[in-house]
Structure formats: C-alpha cells, structure tokens
Amino acid sequence: MAEHVLPAESVYEHWRAEGGVGEAPVLPELKKIARDLGLWNLGLVDKAELSNLDYCYLAEITGRSPDLAPAAINGSAPDSVNMVMLDAVATPEQRRRWLEPLKNDEIRSAFAMTEPAVASSDATTIETSIRRDGDEYVVNGRKWYITGAINPRLGWIFVVGCTDPDAPSHRRHSVVAVPAKAPGVEIVRSLPVLGFDGDQGEVLFTDVRVPVTNLLGEEGGGSA
Numbered sequence: 001m002a003e004h005v006l007p008a009e010s011v012y013e014h015w016r017a018e019g020g021v022g023e024a025p026v027l028p029e030l031k032k033i034a035r036d037l038g039l040w041n042l043g044l045v046d047k048a049e050l051s052n053l054d055y056c057y058l059a060e061i062t063g064r065s066p067d068l069a070p071a072a073i074n075g076s077a078p079d080s081v082n083m084v085m086l087d088a089v090a091t092p093e094q095r096r097r098w099l100e101p102l103k104n105d106e107i108r109s110a111f112a113m114t115e116p117a118v119a120s121s122d123a124t125t126i127e128t129s130i131r132r133d134g135d136e137y138v139v140n141g142r143k144w145y146i147t148g149a150i151n152p153r154l155g156w157i158f159v160v161g162c163t164d165p166d167a168p169s170h171r172r173h174s175v176v177a178v179p180a181k182a183p184g185v186e187i188v189r190s191l192p193v194l195g196f197d198g199d200q201g202e203v204l205f206t207d208v209r210v211p212v213t214n215l216l217g218e219e220g221g222g223s224a
Helices: 005-017 027-036 052-062 079-089 092-103
Strands: 108-112 129-133 136-147 154-162 173-179 185-190 200-211
Touching (some): 079 092, 079 108, 108 136, 129 154, 136 173
Antiparallel strands (some): 129 136, 136 200, 185 200
C-alpha cells in the first residue's frame, strides 16, 4: 500500500478528472505487483491459511484506497463476492466458464438483485421472473444500482429472480448466470451513488433466454 498503491492515487485522480472511464491505466502494473507478491484472490485463500477475521484486517488496509487497492488484488466488489459464491456452489463446468476467468482477471461480473419497485433489502420480495421453458430459463425484470453493470469488461450477470411464486417465501428465488451481451439485456443508464459516478447501472431483462445449466445451485436456493 505504502510503496505502490498510495503513490498511484494522484495519477488515478488526474486520469479521472480528465474523464477517464473503464480500468485505470495504473491498475495493470499494480495487479502485476500484487500477483508477484502473492496478494491475489485473497478471498479464495484456504481458510486454514487465511481466516475471515484475517481477511477483515486486510480489507481495512486496502479500504484506504477503495478505487485502486481492492482491484489491484482482484478483490473488488462484486467480483470478490461472486467468486466466493461460485467457489461454493458452481459445478466443474460452471467453474471453468465463470470462476476461472474471474480469478484470472479476464472478465468482470455483476450481481443483479436490487429492484426499483420493491424493498430489495428483503430478497424474498424480488419480482424479476425466471420462468422455465423446456431446456431454458426466460428472464424478465428490471434491476438497478447494479455494481459492475457499466464496466466495459462485464462478461456475466448473476441474476436473482423468482422461479416459483407459489413456494414458501424463502424457496421462491434462484440465481442464473446471464451473458452481459445476451439478446434482451439492456444497460439502461449509469446511476451515481451518493453523488459519485461509478460503474453502477440500471439493467432491463426482456425475454432473456439462458440454458437451464446456467442455474447456480438448486432451483429455489437463491435465498440461501
């Protein structure tokens, strides 16, 4: 942090002030340094080597540079959380398609839960529909304040939606992986948060079709 990240802050701020978008030019070198030091994908380190409490202290340190440090160690949201989720529930094929590219910094991801029409802090109220049609799921809904949605490197969106409205409240929802450029996916607009522009956005899903193999975990397990 002291030798590499914090000195790059002024370069980053100048780039942002000049209208820079996407990945900051200083990040590739910081990522290389982090890899060389073994400070990469720390959220996925074996818990016998690095506990959740250990990681908290590291997050406190990297939080001093929220725009650079987490990204430099491949630990920025939502990718870090998505990687932990995939590590826990993904099949071997899903790990190959989604987890490994994220671990290798080949793509970015988003987690689409929050909706404008409901109190999404209670995930059981989510209204986006994920309806099975043969060997596919059909996704319809509107999400907003989705971190990562505006990132030009966005590869996959993990969408929370209702697969069975008649099931008990905590068994109605599931998570499916949707390609960012799938037909029917529309990035409607960028949304500032607390007055700051970032990569949060509003996303509309209209009759988006994905194979049933894009389901994460079991159907109805989205609230787990």
